[in-house]
Amino acid sequence: MRVLVAPGAFGDTLSASAAGEAIASGWARTSPGDMVDVVPMAGAAQGFVEALHASCGGDRLEVDARGPFGGPVRGVVLLLDDAGLRTAYVDSASVCGPDGEARRAPENASTAGVGDLVAAAIEAGAARVVVGLGAGVATDGGAGMLGALGARADVPLDAGPAGLVGVATVDLDAVRARLGHTELVVATDVASPLLGLFGAVRADGPGKGLDEAAVARVDRVLDAYVVAVCGGEPARRRIADLPGAGAGGGLGFALLALGASVQPGVATVADRVGLATAARVSDLVLTGTGAYDVTSREGTVVFGVASVAGDALRPCVVLADRVEVGARERRAMGVEAAYAIADLDGAERFASGPAEALAGLAARVARTWSPL
Missing domain, CATH: 3.90.1510.10 (Glycerate kinase, domain 2)
Incomplete structure (x- = not known):
């Protein structure tokens, strides 16, 4: 399985690059045989x-x-x-x-x-x-x-x-x-x-x-x-x-x-980093953000990555600190599923900082989405 990891920054906690590395490392714990490509994303606002x-x-x-x-x-x-x-x-x-x-x-x-x-x-x-x-x-x-x-x-x-x-x-x-x-x-x-x-x-x-x-x-x-x-x-x-x-x-x-x-x-960043090409050769697209909520619409990394994934006919999954979007709104944005660090138990969430918490979430998500 080939996975494209294209997150934005998690506020001031993790840069897009750090978030991508954390997701990739967590995914590899569960599915070491998968090929994971990391393409950090951003809009004009941050990173x-x-x-x-x-x-x-x-x-x-x-x-x-x-x-x-x-x-x-x-x-x-x-x-x-x-x-x-x-x-x-x-x-x-x-x-x-x-x-x-x-x-x-x-x-x-x-x-x-x-x-x-x-x-x-x-x-x-x-x-x-x-x-x-x-x-x-x-x-x-x-x-x-x-x-x-x-x-x-x-x-x-x-x-x-x-x-x-x-x-x-x-x-x-x-x-x-x-x-x-x-x-x-x-x-x-x-x-x-x-x-x-x-x-x-x-x-x-x-x-x-x-x-x-x-x-x-x-x-x-x-x-x-x-x-x-x-x-x-x-x-x-x-x-x-x-x-x-x-x-x-x-x-x-x-x-x-x-x-x-x-x-x-x-779109400027997506075009320059070749996001559409990377999505077409992947089986699954992962993106991430600090808060996935009603503001995660047009002009945000989540919306942009989900749109590219949709054009490539690939499922898009969101990993976030917290998720405040219902299933109907999520699917309207082109997102198949969303998972939150906030839903992890306290020990997993706070043991080793935000990068480790995000990696732990990615490891859990891989159990659902990877054929292992």
Whole structure:
């Protein structure tokens, strides 16, 4: 029997690679004769570059970048040869992710570090830059990124939405000259616009520490910022309404303003690692996630892997910390069965940490699904 193991990260507990190794080792305890292929997966939100590097190799370029509040952080750009095209993959969450100051000063958080990574990718000779827009603490419409790439404005671009108060002009000529013929791609699992009731600020702002008054204030500031970037005519500012413009705290908007195309994050990783081919030569597809619940829909690793398995006419099984999806919902997602670490007894669950618990669950699942 040939088994494809394609999990995502288990929150902050296990990376996709570590989860894949744990599942494979547990499966081998029960069915050592099975052939197990491990293909770590990710969407744009978590582990984007790590999953690609694990499966595809490539050159990891470490970059000194700015964190959301200006402090130094270490970011990574992954350089791969994609059919003769040197492509750089950037994980925005790696430089815009959780920060101790975030909830105290969310209106000062900036995306400048993403611009530092994109600039490094261009200097490394990338003809194509794919930016994975994951969750971060900034909601500045990508202004910080634009500033880091050379944009000029009549207000500071690297001081978060608070710094954009009163913005009237944003000049992108220097950014476009720096990009030259470099192709930009937005990889995102979020289809929200930048502004309005379903926009980045109202949907994600409260989770980043913006209270009701701050949400309204930041939305107004970003509305003026859109006019400064695009112009006031409705047709020109329509970029802010496109699906994905609100991703990454509005990074999607800034990249779209530079002519970027948009593609789903999970599909981006799946295509690059050859997930469909691996599924077709397998008898069973396993995936995994921290919580398999009602949020595990389109745009998540579980949904993406299950879709690929379904196209290949292969059963898909989910392993998770906990499972909160009923049989009907599960089958609607293309998942044949789901198993939870939470269902193991206490000794198995906590004896040797999360990796060992996941391996133990995989060993149990193999008794059901492998011919042994």
